Amino acid sequence: MESAMRSLLSDNSRYVESFRVFLKNSTEHQCMQQFIETKLPEVISSIGNEKSTLDVLGIGSGSGEIDLQMLSKIQAKYPGILINNNIVEPSAEQIFCYKERVAKTPDLDNITFSWHKKTSTEYEHQVNEQKEYRKYDFIHMIQMLYYVKDVPATLKFFRSCLSPNGKLLIILVSGESGWSTLWKKYGPRLPLNDLCLYITAGDITDMLRSMGAQYKSYDLPSDMDITGCFIEGDRNGELLLDFLTETCDFKKNAPSDLRDQIMKDLQSPECSTTKDGKIIFNNNLSVVVVGNE
Numbered sequence: 001m002e003s004a005m006r007s008l009l010s011d012n013s014r015y016v017e018s019f020r021v022f023l024k025n026s027t028e029h030q031c032m033q034q035f036i037e038t039k040l041p042e043v044i045s046s047i048g049n050e051k052s053t054l055d056v057l058g059i060g061s062g063s064g065e066i067d068l069q070m071l072s073k074i075q076a077k078y079p080g081i082l083i084n085n086n087i088v089e090p091s092a093e094q095i096f097c098y099k100e101r102v103a104k105t106p107d108l109d110n111i112t113f114s115w116h117k118k119t120s121t122e123y124e125h126q127v128n129e130q131k132e133y134r135k136y137d138f139i140h141m142i143q144m145l146y147y148v149k150d151v152p153a154t155l156k157f158f159r160s161c162l163s164p165n166g167k168l169l170i171i172l173v174s175g176e177s178g179w180s181t182l183w184k185k186y187g188p189r190l191p192l193n194d195l196c197l198y199i200t201a202g203d204i205t206d207m208l209r210s211m212g213a214q215y216k217s218y219d220l221p222s223d224m225d226i227t228g229c230f231i232e233g234d235r236n237g238e239l240l241l242d243f244l245t246e247t248c249d250f251k252k253n254a255p256s257d258l259r260d261q262i263m264k265d266l267q268s269p270e271c272s273t274t275k276d277g278k279i280i281f282n283n284n285l286s287v288v289v290v291g292n293e
């Protein structure tokens with residue numbers, strides 16, 4: 001890895017800003033919303049069997065936009081049920097936004113919220129130290145496993161937290177996305193460190209198979225307008241480029257040969273298509289649902 005580059009995650013406020021630009025320029029949350037509307041009811045169809053309370057755990061929930069939509073589907077499926085919603089999220093800024101969102105959202109009466117300002121590994125350590133082995137009916141990890149050091153151990157731990165009918169839902173970029181192309185080619189030259197792994201949903205299903213876990217996958221087609229990355233001085237384009245490379249101020253800090261190659265490849269058919277003069281990056285995602293078998 002080139003020395004002047006550092007991971008975007010080492011600057012939390014730039015990370016959060018880049019993530020917001022990414023959400024604005026992509027259909028990331030829209031395709032998740034569509035999944036929640038059309039497929040989530042089937043995924044959660046048995047998690048609440050014969051229960052008066054449901055325990056939900058969100059890992060890396062960010063500002064909770066997708067969490068609240070999933071909770072609303074759970075409420076619709078199990079009217080009147082009490083939901084204990086726990087959130088494990090290391091960013092104080094994201095937790096603040098999540099709390100603001102909850103305060104503004106109607107119809108959350110039967111839901112309690114408990115935020116744990118921790119990484120998933122810190123949470124796992126706490127559970128093991130306090131020997132409080134709570135079971136959850138629904139656990140989700142949406143676009144966060146990139147930031148976990150030992151993914152197989154994390155999967156094993158959170159599977160062990162599932163109640164008998166519980167489900168673990170994971171969303172990551174698809175192995176057929178532009179991200180996968182970019183990471184396979186440039187991962188070793190980007191700030192791959194303790195903070196970020198270039199993994200895709202394909203890697204997760206390989207791990208689950210080798211653990212003998214049963215799972216079901218769903219494809220979520222998604223795209224992202226990256227035209228701004230090619231406009232000189234476009235701040236949102238620069239933030240998007242940071243998000244794509246997981247690098248803080250990539251345009252300024254990357255060596256020119258790497259920057260030129262990545263800028264070229266971002267426009268190649270393996271990563272993007274051109275539509276109406278716009279460069280559209282392949283942001284396809286996959287959902288992997290794991291049961292407690």
Ligand SMILES: C[S@@+](CC[C@H](N)C(=O)[O-])C[C@H]1O[C@@H](n2cnc3c(N)ncnc32)[C@H](O)[C@@H]1O
Pocket residue numbers: 019059060061062063064065066088089090091094118119120121141142143144147148
């Ligand atoms: C790409 S965002 C996804 C947020 C949300 N799930 C969504 O899809 O909108 C990744 C989130 O994971 C959190 N995160 C980073 N490292 C983490 C870790 N080790 N354990 C748990 N969450 C982590 C970040 O703070 C951030 O909120």
